Amino acid sequence: MTYQLASLDLATDFDRPLAPLTVPxxxxxxxxxxxxxxxxxxxxxxxxxxxxxxxxxxxxxxxxxxxxxxxxxxxxxxxxxxxxxxxxxxxxxxxxxxxxxxxxxxxxxxxxxxxxxxxxxxxxxxxxxxxxxxxxxxxxxxxxxxxxxxxxxxxxxxxxxxxxxxxxxxxxxxxxxxxxxxxETLTGSLSTGFAGSKRRRLVPRYPGGFVVNPAPAGRTDVVLRPRVLEQRPRPVGRRALAREPLARVRDGAARVRVRRHVRAVTEVVSVTSGRRRQVLSDARPDGTFVVALEPGEGPVYARPRLLRTSGGESRMQDWYCWVDGSVSD
Amino acid sequence: MPDHPGRELTNFRSFCDIASGFWDTNVRRDPSRVILVEAMSQDLRVTLRNLSVANALRRIEPAELVVFGGADDDWNEVVWSYFDLDEIEQLCRAYGARHFFDVHRVVDDRVAGRRFSLDVAGIDLGGPLPDSVLDPLRFEQIVDATSCRMAKVARLDGGPEHTRRRARDLARSTEFARVYDALLSELDVVAVVSSHVDYNNFGLAVEAAVRHDVPVLFPQSTGGLKVYGLYPERQRPGSPVRAGLTEELGQFFEHHVWEHRDLLRRSADLTTYRSKAMLGRPSWWRPGRSFSSVELRGPDDRADVRKVAAARTGLDPDKPVVTVFNHAVSDALGTNVEAFPDLGAWFEATAEIARDRDDVNWLFLDHPSQSLYDATAFFAQVAARHTDRPHLVFMRSMDLSKNSLISLTDLVLTVRGSVSNEYPALGIPAIQTGWSEWSACGFTTVADSPDDYAKLLDDHITGLHDGDRMVTPEQVERARLWTWFYRAGSDVPSGLVQPWQLGQGDSLIDLLSVQMLHVESDADPLFSSLHRMWTRRDPVATRVDLAAPTERLAVDLGVVTR
Known part of the structure; x- marks a missing residue:
């Protein structure tokens, strides 16, 4: 029971009572x-x-x-x-x-x-x-x-x-x-510090992570999809043209890299306690990965990395992420 | 004109011309009498107040102004950052100073044995001057206080550095005392006007005045015009100069403020309401309206915010919280009656008491300006000694909002801090271990010894546990009346002074110029309030005649009538 000071007297005759907010x-x-x-x-x-x-x-x-x-x-x-x-x-x-x-x-x-x-x-x-x-x-x-x-x-x-x-x-x-x-059931939410498109939020390789607020009840599934450009937009300008061959090679390497990685590991860190854990996820048939968060976890930082089949992590990867079943923005 | 933070005066020269013309026709002179005026602060507003009060007094007591100003290397290094002696002298001359001299330079020259001749009102301050007859113990206290302030320490440690510093301050103090004694004994001095009563440069002038039966007018660095009066016949023998003022203010409050409480109740409530919103705060109160307003509406809000604040601070919201407000540990030591030897001793003793009292929370807060007064990390050192006691929490006060502080604090501990008049106005009890302007006004508890303090603390904690009202409704009313008295009743709004919040830049200078050129000076509150204060020997200048019958007082105050 919060301590109450018997002599407390904060009011003055000039305090104006204000109408409270109603719901809604x-x-x-x-x-x-x-x-x-x-x-x-x-x-x-x-x-x-x-x-x-x-x-x-x-x-x-x-x-x-x-x-x-x-x-x-x-x-x-x-x-x-x-x-x-x-x-x-x-x-x-x-x-x-x-x-x-x-x-x-x-x-x-x-x-x-x-x-x-x-x-x-x-x-x-x-x-x-x-x-x-x-x-x-x-x-x-x-x-x-x-x-x-x-x-x-x-x-x-x-x-x-x-x-x-x-x-x-x-x-x-x-x-x-x-x-x-x-x-309605309240779903989890996340923010990456970048604008999203519909439900998907971009997670660039730097800093490579984002923040998730799990749902208050029930499990929150965060869906991750490695960002791979299957078709590059048409280059515009001399500089873009000059860089195009290297960019295509890089994209190709990314596609190869993603196809070789069937597992991902996500570092999950509690914003409140700092407790860390690693969540391993296998690639789903559609190429996405899922990180499951429990309701009691509270807000967390999350940073996903692809795991090479040969061992080791691949950090040079952009991602898209969203909360499965999330309310649209 | 050199640049100073907040003071780039465009029209200072023309203002000086205007002021000179104004005061020339608004005072009376008598070359056989003098008023000694201090001008040793860098802030123009301080010197402006001193000069205005002195000139207001000249309308009653014709005299000349003798101004002592200046600063030395220590003051310039530790306290001031933009002291401009030339500018201050110009202001003093514009206000009619017949003599202006740099007393710090005189002292330093005398200490160094340099020969010089300086005639001030017929006294050669470079020549031989008799020793001061100030009580040796009091003299030593002033020297110690000066050394502590200049070294920015809670107390001197007797080491080589402090010993050297004290020796220098002792030498300077000896010469300050000689100079002031010479002025006061050889001149017909009407009054001394000083913004401070502490340390060797200010304090020894005040002590000399009291010893020579010369009243001291003590303008304050806040508000409109606030002036205290220190009268030799009202001093407590053997006590610091502020002690008599404390007692007099208590009596004045009782007879002229508490007596009119029914009439003043609405005003006191309004002042408290405005105080919660950070309006009209004294100049040294913590700033930042977004962080220092009291917006809690009642016990429910307090309980909700208390939980949030307790979670942040690690305190247990279910137990009473005793908040200990540390002082700026080298600030004006020994200038009033105190139960402990110094401000640091009180803080350390309180922490020791707290160690064994885990039945309550203890929140120790630093002073927001402590870096200006402490070079020893005093607060952090005390905190480091008590890391084994989780119920003692040490924090920066500015890391907590005023809402948080009000939600958490169930008992205030201080020596003489203004928290002991602010919190009781909201029903939160306070224990002081030193006298202050309000400590005799009946709304705080004042301990007179360390043992008394320990007992009072124990009694209060027991009372908090028992759910007793540790502040009565009458005490809340007294505290609110004190707030009104401080901010209104004893605050004189005068166009010839202007509110402190206006700053010391062009706005001030321009408004003063307009006032002097275009507003007839009759009945200016500066003059009427000083006249009343001086002739009655009131301890404080008042906005209106608080001794008036209730009906007239109501008219003079323009109270709201039903």
């Missing part, structure tokens, strides 16, 4: 009545909030539901994120922000629930967004305060370290938070 409901701007607490974040004018520190907490007042609720978050990285990052480091306005991913860990009601690898801000002025869904039970929302915590894991796998922007939470935008009654 959403908070999309900084002046949303439901947004009652910001730590390490500033209210947005056109979005909900921007993170300004490497640990942040948002508190939303919600009407306590009777049934589980899905909390949908949209995280955005844009040019303003880069501006804030520059200012936080006293850099010039035109200083180049390293094109690295931003890694965020998300807690709900004090419990780590998810992690997300965010793309760098697009150079064309558009935004990079990532969606995340966390399911909350009614009893978790005891008093009606939904707390969303954001921080950066202290330790990340060495293969990811160089790909992540230092102090990367600065400037990340929490664009909106919406609440929906939980109706």
């Amino acid at each position: 409901g959403k908070a999309v701007k900084g002046d949303s009545a439901g947004l009652v607490l910001l730590d390490g974040a500033a209210r947005g004018a056109y979005r909900l909030a921007r993170l300004v520190r490497q640990e942040a907490l948002l508190g939303l007042s919600v009407t306590r539901p009777d049934l589980p609720v899905d909390v949908h978050l949209v995280l955005v990285v844009d040019a303003f994120s880069d501006d804030m990052w520059r200012r936080s480091r006293d850099l010039e306005e035109d200083a180049v922000v390293p094109r690295r991913h931003r890694l965020a860990r998300v807690s709900v009601q004090g419990r780590q629930r998810a992690a997300v690898l965010l793309e760098p801000a697009p150079l064309d002025g558009s935004v990079a967004s990532q969606r995340l869904t966390v399911r909350v039970r009614p009893e978790e929302l005891g008093s009606g305060l939904l707390t969303l915590g954001f921080d950066v894991p202290r330790e990340v796998p060495s293969w990811l370290g160089g790909a992540v922007l230092e102090d990367g939470l600065t400037g990340v935008c929490i664009a909106r938070v919406s609440l929906e009654p939980a109706t």
